[in-house]
Amino acid sequence: MTAQEKLALLKSNLQSLGHVMIAFSGGVDSTFLLKAAHDVLGNAVTAVTARSATFPEREFHEATDFIQKLGIKHLVVLSEELEINGFSDNPPNRCYLCKKELFSKIRKIADEQKIEHIADGSNLDDLKDYRPGRQALQELGIISPLRDAGLTKEDIRILSREMDLPTWNKPAFACLSSRFPYGEKITKEKLAMVDQAEQYLIDLGFNLVRVRCHGTLARIEVAIEARSKFFSQELMDQVYQEFKKIGFIFVCLDLKGYRTGSMNATLPQ
Incomplete structure (x- = not known):
């Protein structure tokens, strides 16, 4: 069909x-x-x-x-x-x-x-x-x-x-709770940190973004073709400093890039 x-x-x-x-x-x-x-x-x-x-x-x-x-x-x-x-x-x-x-x-x-x-x-x-x-x-x-x-x-x-809808190429979105590994406590403060961090990356021009929160570590997922933007030392320093202000201690880039439901990988198969 x-x-x-x-x-x-x-x-x-x-x-x-x-x-x-x-x-x-x-x-x-x-x-x-x-x-x-x-x-x-x-x-x-x-x-x-x-x-x-x-x-x-x-x-x-x-x-x-x-x-x-x-x-x-x-x-x-x-x-x-x-x-x-x-x-x-x-x-x-x-x-x-x-x-x-x-x-x-x-x-x-x-x-x-x-x-x-x-x-x-x-x-x-x-x-x-x-x-x-x-x-x-x-x-x-x-x-x-x-x-x-x-x-x-x-x-x-x-x-x-x-149909000329503005969302035809809008990135997929899931609620902010999906940014935490199962079993990690979710709080308003942590949700706000993730929201701020993702908004910062969006403002930098990244279209598809997830900031996965592992305690005090932020794991950044971006579109596969956007990963190479982080080869810039200036950008890495800039993102680290901003994330540190938000409340993260460690910041890393997920080498595989964005994928739907990456936290589900922690579930028993």
Whole structure:
């Protein structure tokens, strides 16, 4: 099936829902889903965005800017994951705890507004990775229209570009909690350090960035083709000094570069 045929199937499936509430983060997938839903359902679409310490402010503002341009009804859910029992201990099922808490809040809001269907932006490729949060979505009856239509990440980027969406080439993003090895305590202070460090690298011109936090050590992941930028001694000194101000003692570059879910490598196979 071509990307266009999958898009047609997606729109047909969305049309049958009547009214839908979409969990909208402002990322590539949820932006595409929201636009497709708005195209076929118009005002029968409501977007919901979470705001928390694990979600950078830059991402939140990008999401709200897009919503305002489309004129879609938008709700904001305050979600403080660190208050969830067990979450800050960073267990392997951390994403399950987070998704269960967040989507339970969204489900309550949807019920109050008599909206039966809640959708998230999971795509077909998400089935390939360790995603404990998927169990929480299933338990709460959350639907994944992109996945159900067989849309892959590549499909979504191609179609997003054709639809002139600003996110078509936006780097993948995961919540800041994913920057810590399982078992390492997550705190607001550590989340803020990671956020500041990543924002600094983004301001330097790095497009795809992860700062993985191993205690007082920052492990920098950048796009494979961007690794050679660190051959500059001046840049290395500059980044080290800035990271030291942020609170890291040691700073290193991951020689393999960015890859999705690199912390999952620590899980038993």
